[in-house]
Amino acid sequence: MKPRKFWPWLVFTLGAAYFLVPLIATFEFSLKMRRGYYSFDSYGSVFSDPAFQATFAYSALIGVFAIVVGIVVVVPAVYFVRLRLPHLRPLMEFITLLPLIIPAIVLVYGYIRLYNSSSIVPFTGSALGTDILLICGYVTLAMPYMYRAVDTGMRAIDVKTLTEAAQIMGADTLRIITSIILPNILVAVLSGAFLTFAIVIGEFTIASLLNRPAFGPYLQNIGANRAYEPSALAIISFIITWGAMGMIQLLARFAPRSAPVTD
Amino acid sequence: MSDQHFLRVEGLTKHYGTNAVVKGVSFDFSKGEFISLLGPSGCGKTTILRMIAGFETPSSGTIQVDGEDITALRPNQRRLGMVFQAYALFPNLTVGDNIGFGLKVAGLGREQRRARVEEMLKLIGLPGFEKRFPYEMSGGQQQRVALARAIAPRPRLLLLDEPLSALDAKIRVSLREEIRAIQRELGITTVFVTHDQEEALSISDRIVVMNAGNIEQLGTPHDIYNRPSTRFAATFVGHLNTLPAASFGPDRAIRPELISLTQRPDTDTTLSGIVSDIGFMGSVLRLKVDVADVRLSIDTFNANSTPPQRGDAVTLHLASRDVLALGA
Known part of the structure; x- marks a missing residue:
């Protein structure tokens, strides 16, 4: 280490310690279930819990639906705003930021007020209806991330000229979006999808207030009633989130190379 | 149809x-x-x-x-x-x-x-x-x-x-x-x-x-x-020389390649000027010649003879039917 680099390294080490020490402590604690020596017993206990499997599978499924609905809503919206209504972009930016400002609890209370079992659209009257409401809530929560990912993806391609090139060859809008636009922003869409997944897996408020058997409420429940399992679950959650982030990094390598080679 | x-x-x-x-x-x-x-x-x-x-x-x-x-x-x-x-x-x-x-x-x-x-x-x-x-x-x-x-x-x-x-x-x-x-x-x-x-x-x-x-x-x-x-x-299309108004009248112009340094069968007008610049462009020689108050650009094909030098006095030949009258 050159002396000149002492201060940068010190700052980096302090920063890293700030994040890593609690994580290492949590990991260490999760290994202590068996008295006297380290074991993965708590992890075994978590994985063998049928409620873990059920809630995780439920949240994963809800996450997949939230991703699909999010893509179907966001991709055409971003496409048309970029193409035909560019002056609405600041408004889009603002609206898609709202879920970060408005707490989830406000959102879910609104849902319950509007769609309760005695309303005109009684979504909460059935399990399926409530699941649909939950998916809608997650699409909204993930909107800031999905919108930005898709918008960045579309900025990298010349949406207008590609659209015109496809149009003049006879393609309609559906074909342009599905066979030209979507494949060219696929990596961006997938990074939005993994962010959505990471959000859905850990989300507590909406799932809990809609009383759905999701992974978030399960985590909370375990945390309140057990000693070692919560630490194991925290580590597992981190690994899932990191896995999702890692997938985004990996996919970025397969981004379409659209830059023309100059002569 | x-x-x-x-x-x-x-x-x-x-x-x-x-x-x-x-x-x-x-x-x-x-x-x-x-x-x-x-x-x-x-x-x-x-x-x-x-x-x-x-x-x-x-x-x-x-x-x-x-x-x-x-x-x-x-x-x-x-x-x-x-x-x-x-x-x-x-x-x-x-x-x-x-x-x-x-x-x-x-x-x-x-x-x-x-x-x-x-x-x-x-x-x-x-x-x-x-x-x-x-x-x-x-x-x-x-x-x-x-x-x-x-x-x-x-x-x-x-x-x-x-x-x-x-x-x-x-x-x-x-x-x-x-x-x-x-x-x-x-x-x-x-x-x-x-x-x-x-x-x-x-x-x-x-x-x-x-x-x-x-x-x-x-x-x-x-x-x-x-x-x-x-x-x-x-x-907008091609180069154009505006000719001196004193001898040709206002708004008269000619393409650079239609002015020659030697007499041609169709030329009927001469101008004398001083060579002020020479640009060698391979197949073409582009001369700048000062005639009265204007500078004319003249393109001639490269020939294997000694080109005029800066400061040389030259006689330019052109055909009056090649002169363009610029309208509005």
Whole structure:
């Protein structure tokens, strides 16, 4: 280490310690279930819990639906705003930021007020209806991330000229979006999808207030009633989130190379 | 009838708010013609092309192709082909799939598409490039693929929106010759937008010279160069020397290559001047000669004799019938 680099390294080490020490402590604690020596017993206990499997599978499924609905809503919206209504972009930016400002609890209370079992659209009257409401809530929560990912993806391609090139060859809008636009922003869409997944897996408020058997409420429940399992679950959650982030990094390598080679 | 008036544009205008970009343009072209829309940027040439393509809606006027009024049709109903300045190849598709895109949209089967793609690649001189991706190719190659993609579905009209502007000089010349050869071979009516007068002169059957939303002159390259009908057409296309008003009258001009240092059978006028500069351009010598109060530019072919030097007194010969009277 050159002396000149002492201060940068010190700052980096302090920063890293700030994040890593609690994580290492949590990991260490999760290994202590068996008295006297380290074991993965708590992890075994978590994985063998049928409620873990059920809630995780439920949240994963809800996450997949939230991703699909999010893509179907966001991709055409971003496409048309970029193409035909560019002056609405600041408004889009603002609206898609709202879920970060408005707490989830406000959102879910609104849902319950509007769609309760005695309303005109009684979504909460059935399990399926409530699941649909939950998916809608997650699409909204993930909107800031999905919108930005898709918008960045579309900025990298010349949406207008590609659209015109496809149009003049006879393609309609559906074909342009599905066979030209979507494949060219696929990596961006997938990074939005993994962010959505990471959000859905850990989300507590909406799932809990809609009383759905999701992974978030399960985590909370375990945390309140057990000693070692919560630490194991925290580590597992981190690994899932990191896995999702890692997938985004990996996919970025397969981004379409659209830059023309100059002569 | 349709061969005579294959592309017919009548009273075409385009306003953006109060700003008129195209001010009532009409022209009429035959099948198989290569037409250039030539003018400085902002003259409305690209807007006209985009209205023919259907990307802009005319404020008034009609566009007919092969006897059919296409003014109200959407771009994807017009059956036209277009090549863009920025290539606009689909980055996610291979060269073969790019060229086959229009055929796929039209519902052609896999085997028919494959055959047509192969034929197109042969036509543009890139056989065996089906599996390449656009990013693996040079700009010139990409633009040839874009041309193949545009003509593969046999469009009624080929629209070229400054397709050579993004390429470097050498490729620009070779590709424009290639475009012209392919256009002649297929006999496809083509509208070419350019701001480069040399490009327009060398490639076109007829040129529409445009300025500020109006047609300045419409004619063959030969007509436009030798008999420009407006001051703008005369000055925008080619170089022009303004002659001294004292001996020729006001607004008289001549092309640099029509002034000689030696007498020709048709010359009837002489001027004397002093050589102020010599530019050697290979095949051509470009002299600057000061005559009275003006500096004339003179192009002569390079000959294997000693050229005049700076400061030499020379006699210039020109024919009075070559003198252009610049109108308004």
